[in-house]
Amino acid sequence: MGNCLSASTPPTQSNAPISVEEGVKVFTVAELKKATNDFGNQMEIGESLGYINPKTLSPAKNGVGMAVAVKKIYLANEQAFQDWLVDVEFLRHNSHPSLVKLIGYGYDRDMLFIVSEYFPNGSLGSYIDRDSRPKSLSWETRLKISIGAAQCLAFLHSRKQAGLYRRYLTASKILLDSDFNARVSYFGKPKVSLDELVHATQFANEAPRYQYPPPEYILSGNNLLLHPYIF
Structure with a gap:
């Protein structure tokens, strides 16, 4: 099952595929809101703590399941989309024990999301x-x-x-x-x-x-x- 992201046109939620490919999931905004308590678990500016089921990658109750970091990026222009696309594509196709693991991604009409591992000790x-x-x-x-x-x-x-x-x-x-x-x-x-x-x-x-x-x-x-x- 393939997920095709256009390199020229920012996506909208209406054409977002919902699938899991090679362990990377395309999340809906509703799923991300549920996983992060409506983005209420703020860690840093634009980043929220969320919880998902480690097997199905579906949203879990607050404090239950695998912790993930959900990064929100405002889709201000075409460049913002291109930058986000580079991140997603690189992390989808590259893996290393010391490189952040991509869990999934998502998008809406004016927001882009990257879901990755959560690091309890920060930076x-x-x-x-x-x-x-x-x-x-x-x-x-x-x-x-x-x-x-x-x-x-x-x-x-x-x-x-x-x-x-x-x-x-x-x-x-x-x-x-x-x-x-x-x-x-x-x-x-x-x-x-x-x-x-x-x-x-x-x-x-x-x-x-x-x-x-x-x-x-x-x-x-x-x-x-x-x-x-x-x-």
């Missing part, structure tokens, strides 16, 4: 911010997080055929599960493909955007050392 960024961090991380835990993120980074670099590469890797994009294993969130449209990255020099003027740009970046623009150096 690495919350532990780096000294003013708001819940607790300090041991060096053993920090090393485990670093290794997990690096493994996912190597995987993303290897996806040359997908033509996808994310230039901006921040601590807020590294999510932590209950055992503090790292999961990289691949949300956001990539700015440049890997082929462009290897040969690019036109991005050298963007170095001030990075707090700690590598010397090679200053000299020649984007390169494969950018991600690990910044991390």
